[in-house]
Amino acid sequence: MSQRSELDLIYRIAGHLADGDTLDEELASVVEFAGTLTDCDECCTFVREGNILLPWVWKHVEHGSLDRVPVTVDAGFAAALCRHCAPVAVAPGAANAGFRGFRDWPADSGVSLVAVPLLWRSSLMGAITMYHTQPRAYKRSEVRLLTSVGYILGAELRMLQLQKHNSELVLELETRKLVERGKGILQRELGLSAQEAYLALERQSQEKNRPMKDIAQAIILSSEVKHHAAQAH
Numbered sequence: 001m002s003q004r005s006e007l008d009l010i011y012r013i014a015g016h017l018a019d020g021d022t023l024d025e026e027l028a029s030v031v032e033f034a035g036t037l038t039d040c041d042e043c044c045t046f047v048r049e050g051n052i053l054l055p056w057v058w059k060h061v062e063h064g065s066l067d068r069v070p071v072t073v074d075a076g077f078a079a080a081l082c083r084h085c086a087p088v089a090v091a092p093g094a095a096n097a098g099f100r101g102f103r104d105w106p107a108d109s110g111v112s113l114v115a116v117p118l119l120w121r122s123s124l125m126g127a128i129t130m131y132h133t134q135p136r137a138y139k140r141s142e143v144r145l146l147t148s149v150g151y152i153l154g155a156e157l158r159m160l161q162l163q164k165h166n167s168e169l170v171l172e173l174e175t176r177k178l179v180e181r182g183k184g185i186l187q188r189e190l191g192l193s194a195q196e197a198y199l200a201l202e203r204q205s206q207e208k209n210r211p212m213k214d215i216a217q218a219i220i221l222s223s224e225v226k227h228h229a230a231q232a233h
Helices: 003-018 023-038 076-084 140-190 194-208 212-232
Strands: 042-049 052-059 088-090 111-120 123-136
Touching: 023 042, 023 052, 023 123, 023 140, 052 123, 076 088, 076 111, 076 123, 111 140, 123 140, 140 194, 140 212, 194 212
Parallel strands: none
Antiparallel strands: 042 052, 042 123, 088 111, 111 123
């Protein structure tokens, strides 16, 4: 692939990020990029959830040779990526223990499976794997290019992780506000203590199999309806 084509592919990936496309669209672009760059037979992207790498988007999977099941970070290529924080490869027919960093490979040595980390600083956020039915030698420029893509996607995954965390914090704060309002209404209308009001909300939540937020919202709505009805008379 020419240098201009490589830059075009990088530009396309950056465009997906700048346009705010979905994670699926971004990773689909990465799969296309990696497949075009390396002419691999199979390509798969993984996204980290806790201590698991989940297969997310893949292409050209025909022979079932590419492992598309969730992978723990302490096993197989994931463990090698965590150890090296750089692309790793395995020779044809070698076991997972055979994964080595590209610095340890002869320049003309063909590899059958390549794994590229999606990194944020030194944290593994995901991976790209490429499988070759016929061993292929990788150029240093290709490894550097794939590494750059890994940094771009790793930062994007970290940003999405933070956005998810912030959304959960906002939801938790809103839930606490509603529960506190519901407790206040029960205390005022039924003469309960704060602890008794909370236990009443909790009991209703368990009996109705609904989140406490929903129970609190129902109490607040009922109180507002009563208040407006009283003002109308």
